[in-house]
Amino acid sequence: MSNFVIKKIYANNFKGIPYREIKEISDLMIIDFAVDGITVLSGPNGYGKTTLFDIVEIIISKKITRFSSTRFGNVIIKDNGLLNNKQVDGLIGVEFSNKSQTLTILGKIPQNGGRGEIDSDIASVQLYYYRGSLFDVESDMINLNNLSNACLDKISLFNSINSIKNIPELSKFNTDTFNLFYYISQEESTHFLKEKENEKLSKLDSLVDINHHIRYSGLLDKLATNNVGGIIKMRIKEIDQKLENKYDELSTEVLQSEKVEFIKVFENLDIPWDKDQLEEESLEVLKSYKNEVVGTKQLILYTKDFDSFIINQKLENIAVSNDTFNNLLTLKKHQLINDSYKGINNEALSKKIDKYQNNVSLLQLKEVYNDPEIESKLDYKDIEKWSGLLKIECITKEDYDDKILKINNIKKRLDNGAKLYDDLLTKRTTFINAFKKAIDIKVENQYLNSKKCPVCGSDFNEKSSLFSYIDKMAAYLKESTDSNQENLEVAKNELKMSIASLYNVVKGVNIIQDINSEDYTKLEVILNNKQAQKNILQLLESIVDLKLDVPDDIQSLESFRVYIKSKKQVYSDEFLIINDNYNLEKLYTKYYKSIYKELLKYSLLQEKLDQKNKFLDHLISLKENERYNKVYNEITELTKQLILLDRAKQDMSDCRDIIKKEINEFREKLINDIEIPLYLYTGKILQNYQRGLGVFIQKTDKTVKFVPDMGTEHEIINSFSSGQLSGFVIAFMLVMNKVYSGRDSSINTILIDDPVQTMDDINIASLVEVLRNEFNDKQILLSSHETNKAIYMLYKFSKYNISYDMKDVSRIVKQIS
Structure with a gap:
C-alpha cells in the first residue's frame, strides 16, 4: 500500500476563516492539492496560510505546537479561541488519498468545548472519519444542515475516533513525531532545539523504537532499588539472621540423659505433667512442665514464706472505697453485722428502716392534724398508712373525697364573693x-334629689331614710361574705374530726427515732443497692479470711488502711527470687489452692518430684535431638533460598546491563543513521556559515547536542542566528523524513511554513535545490508571503518537469467571506 498525501483541506468557521451557512458540500472552504511535486500557499501575512497547516496538525496530532497555553490569573475565558464566530460550531477536515483509496477526516469544533485555555479548546475537537471523499456521498445520505452545524455525531456514515491511529490504515503513524518528520512551523521552528538535552534524546529514541526498552530499563531500576530489589535485600537480610540464630541453636551441646521410669506423684489430682504418655508433647510443653515440677518443690520448701506472701497479697487486694467503709461502720454502729463478720443482718436492717419510716409518718400525722390548711396537706394514702400502723378504722375514701370537694367549693365561692364584694364596695362608695x-x-334636676334613690329612682320621705337604706345594703353584702367564711371553718373542722381517732392515739406519745436521718439514708442505700451490699460483703469476707480483729476505735478509712498495713508479714528475699522464677502464686491457684493445707502430708512428695523432674529431663533430651535434626534441615533449606535470592539479584542486574547496552547500541545506530545526512543537508542549506559547513551531532548516555564543530560543546542554539537556526531545523526535519518517515508507510507529505521569513536568498536557493533533488518523490506543501520567492520556487521545480502549483490563500478566503 502506497503512502497517503493530502488531497483536500476543508474549513468553516475556523480562526480567520469565516462562518457561512452550508447548503451543499462545495459551500465549504475547500483547497485542492496536487498529489506530488510542490504546492506553494501564497498571500500576505494574516490571511490563513499558517491556519491551513494548523488544520493539518490538529487532524493528525490533536495539537498546535506553536500555540502557548496561557491563563490570566483566575480569569476564565468562556469562548472557544479556535472559532471565528463564537456563537456556532466550527468544522475542519483533511482528505488523504493514495493510489487505491481516499480517507476523509473531519474535526468538529464545539463552541463551548474548552475551559478558557487554547490547549483545552484543541483537545475538545471531536474527530470523525469516512472512507472516501465528501463529494462521493450522495446528497440524500447526508444532512447538509447537520454538516453545516458540525453535528457529525448524527451522521451515520462517519465513525468517531480519538486519534488518527484509530484508523487501521494510519495505525502505525507516530503522531508524536509529526513536527519532527513532516512539519516545520513558522513560529516554532526552534521548538525542538529549545528542549532540554535529555528531552531531545527521548524524542529521538522513538525513532528507533526503543521506548519500550527504556521503559523496561526504568522499571528494572525501580524494581532493583525500591520494590523487588528492596524485597530481595530484606529477604536476604532476614535469612542471614535466621541462619545465624539456627547456628546458635546447633552450637548448644545436646546431651542425652539417663532413662527414668514414669512415676505418679499425685494419685487424686488431675495435673497435666503428672499424666502418662508425655512423650507425645512438644519440647516447649515439656520444658513448661519441668518448670512447674521444680516450682511445686519450691512451694513445699518455702511454705512459710509463701503463706506470708499470700496473706500480704490478700491485704493488698482489699480494695475499699470511702463509701463502703462508712457503710460498714454504720452497720456496725447499729449492730446490723452478723456474728464474726459473716454477713449483713438484712432482716434487722429492714425492720430498722421500716420503724424509722413509720415514726416519720406518725410525726407527720401530728403536723397535719394541727395545720390550719389541713385540706392541702392531708392525703388519703397517708390516712391509709396511719390506719394500718395504729390498726384503727376511720374515714372512707368516698367520704374523704366529698369533704375535700366541699372545702374546695366553699373556698371558690369565698374567693369569688370576696372579690365581688371588694369591687362592689369600692365602686358603691365612689x-x-x-x-x-x-x-x-344643690344640682337642680328632677331626677336628682336627696329623697330619691339615684340608682332605681325610688322615693324616700327623708334624706336620712335614703342613706340609712344604703348603709343597710352594705352591711348585708358583708354579712354574706362572713357567712361563707364560717362555712369554710366548719368544713375544715369536719375533715379534721375524721382523723381525730388516729390523732388521739399519738398526741400524747413522745416519738423518738433511734437512728438519725444521715444513718437512715446510708442504711436505705445498703438495703436497696445490690452493688453497695456486694462491696460490703467482699470487705467482710476479707476480714474473716484474714482473721482480722478490727478495733472499735477505727472510724476512718485512713486509720483502717494503717491497720491493714500493720498486719503485713515478712518473708525472705530468696523467696522473692524463687517466686519470680517459678510463679508460685500461679501454681498455687492453678493446682493446689483447694488442697494446699494437705500438700505436705503426701508421702515422699519431694522424692517423687525429683524423680518426675529427671523423667522430664530425659524426655526433653530426646526432643532436643529431634530438634537438632530439624534445625539442621532448616539451615539447609534457608541456604538454598539464599542462593536463589543471590542468583535473582544477579539476574536482575544482568538484565539491566543488557537492556542498557541495547539502548546505547540503538542510540548509536540512530546517530550513525542521521550524522552524515545531517552534516550534508545543513552544509548545503547553510552555505555561507562562517565557521564551517555542516552541523555535528554529539551524544552521551543521556543527552544529545547539536554543535557547529567538533571542537566545542556549545550548542548551536547559543551561537546561530535566527535565520541559521531556521535553516538547521528545516535541514534536520528533512534528514529525519529521509531516513525514518518511510518506516510507518503512512504519509508522504512535507509541510514547511514560510521559510523565507528568517532565511536569506542563498539559503532559500539552497533549500529549493535540496527539495527538488532529494525529495522530488514527496508531496511538498510550502507557504510564503513573498510572491517573488514563491514564483522562484515554482520556476526551479518546473525547470525539471516536476509538478508544481500555487494557491493564493487570501483570494480563496475572500471568496467565501
Whole structure:
C-alpha cells in the first residue's frame, strides 16, 4: 500500500476563516492539492496560510505546537479561541488519498468545548472519519444542515475516533513525531532545539523504537532499588539472621540423659505433667512442665514464706472505697453485722428502716392534724398508712373525697364573693360620694334629689331614710361574705374530726427515732443497692479470711488502711527470687489452692518430684535431638533460598546491563543513521556559515547536542542566528523524513511554513535545490508571503518537469467571506 498525501483541506468557521451557512458540500472552504511535486500557499501575512497547516496538525496530532497555553490569573475565558464566530460550531477536515483509496477526516469544533485555555479548546475537537471523499456521498445520505452545524455525531456514515491511529490504515503513524518528520512551523521552528538535552534524546529514541526498552530499563531500576530489589535485600537480610540464630541453636551441646521410669506423684489430682504418655508433647510443653515440677518443690520448701506472701497479697487486694467503709461502720454502729463478720443482718436492717419510716409518718400525722390548711396537706394514702400502723378504722375514701370537694367549693365561692364584694364596695362608695356631693351643691334636676334613690329612682320621705337604706345594703353584702367564711371553718373542722381517732392515739406519745436521718439514708442505700451490699460483703469476707480483729476505735478509712498495713508479714528475699522464677502464686491457684493445707502430708512428695523432674529431663533430651535434626534441615533449606535470592539479584542486574547496552547500541545506530545526512543537508542549506559547513551531532548516555564543530560543546542554539537556526531545523526535519518517515508507510507529505521569513536568498536557493533533488518523490506543501520567492520556487521545480502549483490563500478566503 502506497503512502497517503493530502488531497483536500476543508474549513468553516475556523480562526480567520469565516462562518457561512452550508447548503451543499462545495459551500465549504475547500483547497485542492496536487498529489506530488510542490504546492506553494501564497498571500500576505494574516490571511490563513499558517491556519491551513494548523488544520493539518490538529487532524493528525490533536495539537498546535506553536500555540502557548496561557491563563490570566483566575480569569476564565468562556469562548472557544479556535472559532471565528463564537456563537456556532466550527468544522475542519483533511482528505488523504493514495493510489487505491481516499480517507476523509473531519474535526468538529464545539463552541463551548474548552475551559478558557487554547490547549483545552484543541483537545475538545471531536474527530470523525469516512472512507472516501465528501463529494462521493450522495446528497440524500447526508444532512447538509447537520454538516453545516458540525453535528457529525448524527451522521451515520462517519465513525468517531480519538486519534488518527484509530484508523487501521494510519495505525502505525507516530503522531508524536509529526513536527519532527513532516512539519516545520513558522513560529516554532526552534521548538525542538529549545528542549532540554535529555528531552531531545527521548524524542529521538522513538525513532528507533526503543521506548519500550527504556521503559523496561526504568522499571528494572525501580524494581532493583525500591520494590523487588528492596524485597530481595530484606529477604536476604532476614535469612542471614535466621541462619545465624539456627547456628546458635546447633552450637548448644545436646546431651542425652539417663532413662527414668514414669512415676505418679499425685494419685487424686488431675495435673497435666503428672499424666502418662508425655512423650507425645512438644519440647516447649515439656520444658513448661519441668518448670512447674521444680516450682511445686519450691512451694513445699518455702511454705512459710509463701503463706506470708499470700496473706500480704490478700491485704493488698482489699480494695475499699470511702463509701463502703462508712457503710460498714454504720452497720456496725447499729449492730446490723452478723456474728464474726459473716454477713449483713438484712432482716434487722429492714425492720430498722421500716420503724424509722413509720415514726416519720406518725410525726407527720401530728403536723397535719394541727395545720390550719389541713385540706392541702392531708392525703388519703397517708390516712391509709396511719390506719394500718395504729390498726384503727376511720374515714372512707368516698367520704374523704366529698369533704375535700366541699372545702374546695366553699373556698371558690369565698374567693369569688370576696372579690365581688371588694369591687362592689369600692365602686358603691365612689358613687355615693359623688351623689352626696351633687346634693350638697344643690344640682337642680328632677331626677336628682336627696329623697330619691339615684340608682332605681325610688322615693324616700327623708334624706336620712335614703342613706340609712344604703348603709343597710352594705352591711348585708358583708354579712354574706362572713357567712361563707364560717362555712369554710366548719368544713375544715369536719375533715379534721375524721382523723381525730388516729390523732388521739399519738398526741400524747413522745416519738423518738433511734437512728438519725444521715444513718437512715446510708442504711436505705445498703438495703436497696445490690452493688453497695456486694462491696460490703467482699470487705467482710476479707476480714474473716484474714482473721482480722478490727478495733472499735477505727472510724476512718485512713486509720483502717494503717491497720491493714500493720498486719503485713515478712518473708525472705530468696523467696522473692524463687517466686519470680517459678510463679508460685500461679501454681498455687492453678493446682493446689483447694488442697494446699494437705500438700505436705503426701508421702515422699519431694522424692517423687525429683524423680518426675529427671523423667522430664530425659524426655526433653530426646526432643532436643529431634530438634537438632530439624534445625539442621532448616539451615539447609534457608541456604538454598539464599542462593536463589543471590542468583535473582544477579539476574536482575544482568538484565539491566543488557537492556542498557541495547539502548546505547540503538542510540548509536540512530546517530550513525542521521550524522552524515545531517552534516550534508545543513552544509548545503547553510552555505555561507562562517565557521564551517555542516552541523555535528554529539551524544552521551543521556543527552544529545547539536554543535557547529567538533571542537566545542556549545550548542548551536547559543551561537546561530535566527535565520541559521531556521535553516538547521528545516535541514534536520528533512534528514529525519529521509531516513525514518518511510518506516510507518503512512504519509508522504512535507509541510514547511514560510521559510523565507528568517532565511536569506542563498539559503532559500539552497533549500529549493535540496527539495527538488532529494525529495522530488514527496508531496511538498510550502507557504510564503513573498510572491517573488514563491514564483522562484515554482520556476526551479518546473525547470525539471516536476509538478508544481500555487494557491493564493487570501483570494480563496475572500471568496467565501
